[in-house]
Amino acid sequence: MQLQVARIGKPHGIRGEVTVQVLTDAPGDRFVPGTQLTVEPASAGPLTVLSARWNKDILLLAFEEIETRNQAETLRGAKLFIETEELDEDDDEGWYEHELVGLDVRVGDKVVGKVSGLNTLPVQDLLVVTATDGKEILIPFVEQIVPEVNVGEKFVLVTPPPGLFEINAEETGEAAGSAETGDNA
Structure with a gap:
């Protein structure tokens, strides 16, 4: 099963970075360079994290497949998912x-x-x-x-x-x- 970890917002800059609404309690673990994310709609992905950095309270992601602001604009509103088998199965402190x-x-x-x-x-x-x-x-x-x-x-x-x-x-x-x-x- 897949777990949504973020929703893509607007582009940031001209090199294809995007802002994301973080929907995970462990962004440092979920957005490591090289991590492949499933995307909804499927036509926009999959996407591979190139870099993740914080700009004040906003997480900015860059993907290997996205190089320009125009390409980044097409991702606005897309949902990012990971496979739940990657998660700690012993975590019973909450619900997704x-x-x-x-x-x-x-x-x-x-x-x-x-x-x-x-x-x-x-x-x-x-x-x-x-x-x-x-x-x-x-x-x-x-x-x-x-x-x-x-x-x-x-x-x-x-x-x-x-x-x-x-x-x-x-x-x-x-x-x-x-x-x-x-x-x-």
Whole structure:
């Protein structure tokens, strides 16, 4: 199975370097020169890392196959993957996005939605949940709110604080309604 480790952003400079959104906790291990990465869309790859360097907080990658800014521009938005067998199988401290997407989200025994993504942020991760009514809800991925992840039985147990599921509804529904009617109450 493949694990997404980055998403390519805009070109940097004229020699084919690109900025990347890092989606791995070990960029120093994943982007070593000579590492071959699978690319989505497949027509853009595979790509072999030529160099990796930091420019402030942004990782810049150069690939053996890309020599110009114009070539780099064609990679914008492409996803970079590695094979998961390259990963440490003893790591049980967390989950990868591909393991979580599609799991039912339960509050008690009631299914309230499905995990549709994982936003990895510096302070804490957020589960992206598509609720049964189709609304997107962001849930802090912390033990107090998400006490159980059961990949085998395909569910995530959530103990949301009061109002967590209503916050998005208020912002998109009621706020939009009062803006349309002109109510300022």
